[in-house]
Amino acid sequence: xxxxxxxxxxxxxxxxxxxxxxxxxxxxxxxxxxxxxxxxxxxxxxxxxxxxxxxxxxxxxxxxxxxxxxxxxxxxxxxxxxxxxxxxxxxxxxxxxxxxxxxxxxxxxxxxxxxxxxxxxxxxxxxxxxxxxxxxxxxxxxxxxxxxxxxxxxxxxxxxxxxxxxxxxxxxxxxxxxxxxxxxxxxxxxxxxxxxxxxxxxxxxxxxxxxxxxxxxxxxxxxxxxxxxxxxxxxxxxxxxxxxxxxxxxxxxxxxxxxxxxxxxxxxxxxxxxxxxxxxxxxxxxxxxxxxxxxxxxxxxxxxxxxxxxxxxxxxxxxxxxxxxxxxxxxxxxxxxxxxxxxxxxxxxxxxxxxxxxxxxxxxxxxxxxxxxxxxxxxxxxxxxxxxxxxxxxxxxxxxxxxxxxxxxxxxxxxxxxxxxxxxxxxxxxxxxxxxxxxxxxxxxxxxxxxxxxxxxxxxxxxxxxxxxxxxxxxxxxxxxxxxxxxxxxxxxxxxxxxxxxxxxxxxxxxxxxxxxxxxxxxxxxxxxxxxxxxxxxxxxxxxxxxxxxxxxxxxxxxxxxxxxxxxxxxxxxxxxxxxxxxxxxxxxxxxxxxxxxxxxxxxxxxxxxxxxxxx
Amino acid sequence: xxxxxxxxxxxxxxxxxxxxxxxxxxxxxxxxxxxxxxxxxxxxxxxxxxxxxxxxxxxxxxxxxxxxxxxxxxxxxxxxxxxxxxxxxxxxxxxxxxxxxxxxxxxxxxxxxxxxxxxxxxxxxxxxxxxxxxxxxxxxxxxxxxxxxxxxxxxxxxxxxxxxxxxxxxxxxxxxxxxxxxxxxxxxxxxxxxxxxxxx
Numbered sequence: 088x089x090x091x092x093x094x095x096x097x098x099x100x101x102x103x104x105x106x107x108x109x110x111x112x113x114x115x116x117x118x119x120x121x122x123x124x125x126x127x128x129x130x131x132x133x134x135x136x137x138x139x140x141x142x143x144x145x146x147x148x149x150x151x152x153x154x155x156x157x158x159x160x161x162x163x164x165x166x167x168x169x170x171x172x173x174x175x176x177x178x179x180x181x182x183x184x185x186x187x188x189x190x191x192x193x194x195x196x197x198x199x200x201x202x203x204x205x206x207x208x209x210x211x212x213x214x215x216x217x218x219x220x221x222x223x224x225x226x227x228x229x230x231x232x233x234x235x236x237x238x239x240x241x242x243x244x245x246x247x248x249x250x251x252x253x254x255x256x257x258x259x260x261x262x263x264x265x266x267x268x269x270x271x272x273x274x275x276x277x278x279x280x281x282x283x284x285x286x287x288x289x290x291x292x293x294x295x296x297x298x299x300x301x302x303x304x305x306x307x308x309x310x311x312x313x314x315x316x317x318x319x320x321x322x323x324x325x326x327x328x329x330x331x332x333x334x335x336x337x338x339x340x341x342x343x344x345x346x347x348x349x350x351x352x353x354x355x356x357x358x359x360x361x362x363x364x365x366x367x368x369x370x371x372x373x374x375x376x377x378x379x380x381x382x383x384x385x386x387x388x389x390x391x392x393x394x395x396x397x398x399x400x401x402x403x404x405x406x407x408x409x410x411x412x413x414x415x416x417x418x419x420x421x422x423x424x425x426x427x428x429x430x431x432x433x434x435x436x437x438x439x440x441x442x443x444x445x446x447x448x449x450x451x452x453x454x455x456x457x458x459x460x461x462x463x464x465x466x467x468x469x470x471x472x473x474x475x476x477x478x479x480x481x482x483x484x485x486x487x488x489x490x491x492x493x494x495x496x497x498x499x500x501x502x503x504x505x506x507x508x509x510x511x512x513x514x515x516x517x518x519x520x521x522x523x524x525x526x527x528x529x530x531x532x533x534x535x536x537x538x539x540x541x542x543x544x545x546x547x548x549x550x551x552x553x554x555x556x557x558x559x560x561x562x563x564x565x566x567x568x569x570x571x572x573x574x575x576x577x578x579x580x581x582x583x584x585x586x587x588x589x590x591x592x593x594x595x596x597x598x599x600x601x602x603x604x605x606x607x608x609x610x611x612x613x614x615x616x617x618x619x620x621x622x623x624x625x626x627x628x629x630x631x632x633x634x635x636x637x638x639x640x641x642x643x644x645x646x647x648x649x650x651x652x653x654x655x656x657x658x659x660x661x662x663x664x665x666x667x668x669x670x671x672x673x674x675x676x677x678x679x680x681x682x683x684x685x686x687x688x689x690x691x692x693x694x695x696x697x698x699x700x701x702x703x
Numbered sequence: 704x705x706x707x708x709x710x711x712x713x714x715x716x717x718x719x720x721x722x723x724x725x726x727x728x729x730x731x732x733x734x735x736x737x738x739x740x741x742x743x744x745x746x747x748x749x750x751x752x753x754x755x756x757x758x759x760x761x762x763x764x765x766x767x768x769x770x771x772x773x774x775x776x777x778x779x780x781x782x783x784x785x786x787x788x789x790x791x792x793x794x795x796x797x798x799x800x801x802x803x804x805x806x807x808x809x810x811x812x813x814x815x816x817x818x819x820x821x822x823x824x825x826x827x828x829x830x831x832x833x834x835x836x837x838x839x840x841x842x843x844x845x846x847x848x849x850x851x852x853x854x855x856x857x858x859x860x861x862x863x864x865x866x867x868x869x870x871x872x873x874x875x876x877x878x879x880x881x882x883x884x885x886x887x888x889x890x891x892x893x894x895x896x897x898x899x900x901x902x903x
Contacts, residue, residue: 182876453889481885518883519885521882525882532855534751534755536755536855537750539836539853540836543835
């Protein structure tokens with residue numbers, strides 16, 4: 088017989104388990120609607136594989152795992168996808184999250200599936216991929232993807248497998264009923280997990296308040312070597328992973344460490360059944376056992392429930408009277424959370440729906456001042472100092488909280504349970520943990536922005552320095568040039584002309600230029616060459632027009648005669664130019680010839696007009 | 704030697720003290736040079752606590768200058784982005800009493816991230832120049848966008864935008880960021896029966 092250790096602290100709340108073990112596990116049937124949150128586990132949310140309107144079969148994967156620490160989601164019955172939308176999910180925040188909604192068609196048709204004939208011939212890697220694809224996630228509470236938990240690393244060899252059948256929380260009996268009715272399935276699943284891990288020592292730990300379950304398990308495990316079923320005294324919270332390891336092995340999981348550091352892997356009882364179904368039958372995780380209990384239920388019992396079933400369907404089955412029930416709790420009275428709506432679907436981690444009456448589970452009494460009685464410290468299973476943590480939590484002294492190992496708190500609620508001042512201690516710790524995580528995240532972020540800010544400052548300074556350097560270089564170059572010029576004309580700086588000199592020189596220069604121009608035009612006139620610049624031509628044309636305007640109105644005949652004279656002069660001029668061009672052999676000859684012809688035609692026309700006028 | 708000391712005890716004592724003084728003085732002098740600390744370590748520690756939004760709401764041009772000012776005795780409650788948590792941390796570090804946030808410099812707001820309405824962005828690069836942490840990406844006459852993970856929510860890019868296309872979007876609570884609230888304080892009337900009677 089294996090020695091059983093004790094854990095520090097712990098409490099003995101009323102068990103209230105007897106109500107729900109009187110009836111065998113019943114099927115909850117197929118509800119009107121199934122709702123599948125994409126995130127039912129710890130890790131990345133799954134990604135939908137179906138679209139609205141798709142037909143799905145029982146066991147079909149409707150959302151695939153996203154990354155390593157994630158799990159797929161499967162349809163629990165055949166039907167049609169009616170929506171992929173935000174719905175209220177099982178979360179203490181009561182927030183909405185993306186869900187796949189399926190309307191069952193009632194045919195319950197399975198997708199083609201088959202299990203392994205002999206799991207011992209499969210390698211651990213193959214078995215792990217089967218478990219991963221079946222969407223198995225820890226069914227005890229946290230919902231950590233089982234395939235990830237079972238993937239051992241070579242540097243941390245595992246020697247012991249612990250199956251957690253403690254179920255220490257009041258009211259919950261789903262694991263107890265599983266042991267009573269399906270012990271052989273538990274043993275089979277345990278063997279598969281042991282094969283994957285390659286461990287020699289397998290312990291199934293059960294509290295001694297479940298004698299039927301223990302007996303049933305012992306008889307099922309009789310023929311399988313290496314499986315020990317250990318019972319130990321009932322105490323809350325023996326079912327915590329770290330607490331159970333301490334009870335069964337006497338070893339403490341180091342603060343911030345994992346059980347694998349001790350060579351131990353811990354799995355929930357329900358998970359072993361899911362593994363057995365996945366490997367031996369090829370069935371994914373689509374249903375689980377859920378305890379529906381509380382005094383407002385006429386028939387508290389355990390049901391085999393399709394995942395995705397709304398809580399309201401289960402409550403109806405158990406004959407719950409909503410008028411008696413003030414708040415609906417998912418999970419147990421110690422660690423569960425209140426649901427905002429009964430339409431919340433059950434997920435892989437749901438083990439209990441508690442619908443207590445007001446008398447049974449009265450609302451928390453008002454919080455009073457801490458009287459430093461220290462009972463909470465005696466109750467704490469992690470040997471923390473709850474009253475001190477409470478003090479620091481109210482003062483928001485995060486460093487002190489961390490120094491007092493707040494993160495080793497398992498949030499079991501034993502301290503709140505014993506507190507004579509009704510202080511909701513766990514709520515303070517939860518809020519503080521979130522604040523500290525947030526604080527760390529903010530700090531990380533601020534470090535990053537500081538680095539970015541500093542590198543930006545540096546860059547700007549560098550740019551500025553470069554600009555300065557370039558400016559300096561240009562200035563120096565200019566000075567060097569000036570110096571060079573200075574050496575070539577040494578008198579220049581000496582004979583720095585004053586402003587008046589400069590102006591005078593400029594005036595002289597312009598006068599000289601004017602004189603030169605006048606002389607040139609004079610010479611041109613002397614040589615008989617008209618300056619044929621465009622300006623001159625314009626001037627002449629304007630003068631001519633002005634003269635024409637100034638001249639008294641001529642008769643048409645006179646006008647024509649004038650025209651004739653000008654045309655004739657132009658002919659003679661052009662003729663001269665033509666002669667000149669011909670003698671020099673310029674290529675304007677043809678142009679000049681054509682213009683002469685045109686002018687002669689014009690002259691003839693004018694002559695004809697004059698004759699006409701003369702006739703009339 | 705002994706006789707000499709016995710003969711002039713007063714002189715011997717003075718000599719001995721002067722000798723010791725010189726020896727330790729030179730030791731300290733050497734240590735002061737040899738083990739000199741670069742920069743201002745307390746300002747560095749303060750700077751590490753400040754949220755590094757570089758928003759300038761404290762009246763200093765960035766977190767570092769404010770950290771240096773605090774090290775020189777400036778009030779610790781002028782940082783709205785850091786809020787109560789930063790003030791508490793600073794109070795712990797400097798061993799002073801925590802004080803409420805100075806409202807003159809702004810109030811503590813939930814974290815926000817700048818968002819550029821990209822259709823309206825004209826690509827003027829003014830916000831890029833304003834961003835103290837280089838969290839805006841873009842080029843002249845090309846659309847800009849904010850790298851949300853690097854944005855400190857300092858607001859400095861909003862004002863220079865000529866077309867007003869930058870919004871500050873408050874971070875919304877998601878399932879991942881949701882946290883349990885601290886329990887609310889219970890009024891005395893609910894706890895003490897006589898108080899409740901008086902209140903009624």
